[in-house]
Amino acid sequence: MGRDAILKAIQKNKPSLIPLPEINLDAFEEPIDLLETFKEKVALVGGRIIALDAIKNIDSEIQKLYPNASKIISCIKESNLGTISISEKTNPHELEAVDLAIINGEFGVAENGAVWISEDNFPIRVLPFISNDLVIILNKEKLCSNLHEAYKLISERNRTFGLFISGPSKTADIEQCLVIGAQGAMSLTIILV
Amino acid sequence: MSHSKKAAIFNKDEAKVNWHDKALWYVREKRDNAAHGVKGWEYLRDTASKIKGNVLSNLDNYLIEFEANAIKNNIKVHWASNAEEHNKIVHKILEEHNAKNVVKSKSMLTEECHLNPFLEAKGIEVVDTDLGEYIVQIAEETPSHIVLPAIHKTKEEVDELFQEHLGTNPSNGNPEYLTNEARKHLLNKFIEADGAITGVNFAIAETGGIVVCTNEGNADMGAHLAPVHIACMGIEKIIPKEADLGVFLRLLARSATGQPITTYSSHFNKPAEGTEIHIVIVDNGRTEQLSREDFRSSLHCIRCGACMNTCPIYRRSGGHSYDATIPGPIGSILSPGKDLKKHSSLPFASTLCGSCSNVCPVKINIHEQLYKWRQIIVKEESQPVVKKSILKITGKVLGNRTLYNLVGKSARFMLKYAPRFMVYSKLNTWGKARELPEVKNENFDTWYKINRKNNG
Incomplete structure (x- = not known):
């Protein structure tokens, strides 16, 4: 009912075809240090970034950062800090009181400090949002300059659910005062290895 | 009541108007800083505008492509010609899931359709979960800005509202305390919810997926905890390819708040095991706007709010003076297309300085369209004797x-x-x-x- 009427109205009212523009990506290219820019932007968006020499030091680093976390979900094999195990079958409501989640990130985007994470990195979709704090482990070689590059990197993925996450959840809805920690994770730490 | 009369009411509190003016100008300055940091920014705007031009000229085919791809991915697609159909569809889906407690993230479309009162009348609780929208909801008001819904409220007013509705302690309007209290309250609502409603920032024809952007994480908290996620979108939210998001996501948050990207840009392509995603595609006057050659490009809008932040009239008259779902310059060219009589004063709420057109990330010639609406309005609507x-x-x-x-x-x-x-x-x-x-x-x-x- 609505469908046909809408499509008919569009056919009647739309202008004649305007071609899609060719996008010249060279126009956006600039000589930047990917790692330095990424670090700078993560700080800008309220995140914390730590570079480690070796992945085996992850657990002691995380314990230093989050000494009070007791309900921990680790989705990476390199960490032994997990105290709760979850699978695809876990009821998302059971994650209400999770203190800390540790997940892998796929790659970072230098221009905006975002990291692409997807369902492949965490079995329950709500996890990176509902966990009080979030740690993302990222290979420091896996950085791209901007979102145009980023979309090339995810073009062949299995499309289920994924996101660019840039910093901790935040709001400025009360008199424009920036408050870190709105409805999602209160803090985001990116550990570069 | 005309815009100027409502603006006069807003202007009674001079200190507040001055604050409002400065706060929004500050956001405009942050936008400038962010924009100047991107190489090829003007080319980016130009490209976005051209993609949107292509979208409008091929909208029917893109919608058909989007629908087919979404269905392939187990997403259910619905179509609504107007607000009433939209509200009925949403209600029917909720009814099928026996949902009584619904959490909603920001969606200007559901505001436009007056979904909340419709669902509430059917005995369904709807909680707006964006902090700004939550504030205006408990104040029984409407958003006064599309990105900063409660920009017209002082922190002391929010403090009083929270004391009354959440039982908080008086805090002299401490933003950290108040935000944290809202967080606790809303977490319970997310956990209890049996249905989630979100808006849609972009719908991709090529993949049948949708992208929802928030800073607070509220859309995701709702969508991933409830058994059913209903995403409502206007027909103009379509973009052809996923790679086009590279263009639009670079522009959106920088134009809106000066951030390089929103905290969360979530790409929904398939429902999680045991849950459902429904998408409601809504016309509600958009195809009519498509028919108006002079005003068609108003449908390029990606709802960043930059035109509001920069507008000298908006900053000094407040969003409520426009008496429309979308206030400010863009609202003033969209609203007359819906109800010329009701909104006939809006195209005059402008100095035609052109600042709105200059900051618009998709290059809508807003001030020229305001001028064109004026030509139509003086012919069709009687004007005040003094002005005439x-x-x-x-x-x-x-x-x-x-x-x-x-x-x-x-x-x-x-x-x-x-x-x-x-x-x-x-x-x-x-x-x-x-x-x-x-x-x-x-x-x-x-x-x-x-x-x-x-x-x-």
Whole structure:
């Protein structure tokens, strides 16, 4: 009912075809240090970034950062800090009181400090949002300059659910005062290895 | 009530107006900083505008492609010609899931369709979970800005509202405390929810997926905890390819708040095991706007709010003075297309300075469209007598050299020698809340002649 009427109205009212523009990506290219820019932007968006020499030091680093976390979900094999195990079958409501989640990130985007994470990195979709704090482990070689590059990197993925996450959840809805920690994770730490 | 009358009410509290003006200008400055940091920014805007131009010229095919791909991914697609159909569809889905407690993230479309009162009348609780929207919801108001819904409220007002509705302690409007109390309250709502409603920032024809952007994480908290996620979108939210998001996501948050990207840009392509995603595609006057050649490009809008932050009228009159779901410059070219009579004063709520068009990430010629609506409105809607007669007289004066010189001379004489009560009278709106400039003896014409002689 609505469908046909809408499509008919569009056919009647739309202008004649305007071609899609060719996008010249060279126009956006600039000589930047990917790692330095990424670090700078993560700080800008309220995140914390730590570079480690070796992945085996992850657990002691995380314990230093989050000494009070007791309900921990680790989705990476390199960490032994997990105290709760979850699978695809876990009821998302059971994650209400999770203190800390540790997940892998796929790659970072230098221009905006975002990291692409997807369902492949965490079995329950709500996890990176509902966990009080979030740690993302990222290979420091896996950085791209901007979102145009980023979309090339995810073009062949299995499309289920994924996101660019840039910093901790935040709001400025009360008199424009920036408050870190709105409805999602209160803090985001990116550990570069 | 006309925009100017409502703006006069907002202007009664001068300190608040000044704060509002400065707060929004600050956001505009943050936008400038962010934009200047991107190489090829103007080319980016240009590209976005061209992609949107292509979308509108091929919208039917893109919608069909989007639907087919979404269905392949187990997403259910619905179509609604108007607000009523939209509300009924959403209600039916909720009813099928026996949902009684619904959490909603920001969606200007559901505001436009007045979904909340519709669902509440059917016994369904709807909680707005964006902090700003939550504040206006408990205040029983509407958002006054599309990105900063509660920008018209002071922190002390929020403090009082929270004391009343959440039982918080008086905090003199401490933003951290208040935000954290809202977080705790809303977490319970997310956990209890049996249905989630979100808006859609972009719908991708090529993949059948949707992207939802928030800073707070509220859309994701709702969508991933509830068994059913209903995403509502206007037909113009379509973009052709996923790679086009590279263009639009680079523009959106920078234009909106000066952030390089929103905290969360979530890409939904398939429902999680055991849950459902429904997408409701809504027309509600958009195909009619598509038919108007002069106003068609208003459908390019990606709802960043930059035109509001920069507008000297918006900043000093507040979003509620527009009495429309979308306020500000973009709202003033969208709303007359929906109800010309009701919104006939909006295209006049502008100085036509063009700042809105200059910051628009998708290059809508907003100020030119405002001017074009004026041409239509003066023909179709009766204008106030004072405005009509003054414009008639102005036309005559400007068209006659002798008359123009005479009027100029007498105006200068009056400003210099007439008593204050006469100059600053009700007839002289330029004398409201401002001192008129000191009057020189000659006009520019005489000054120029004298100086040209003197300087050879």
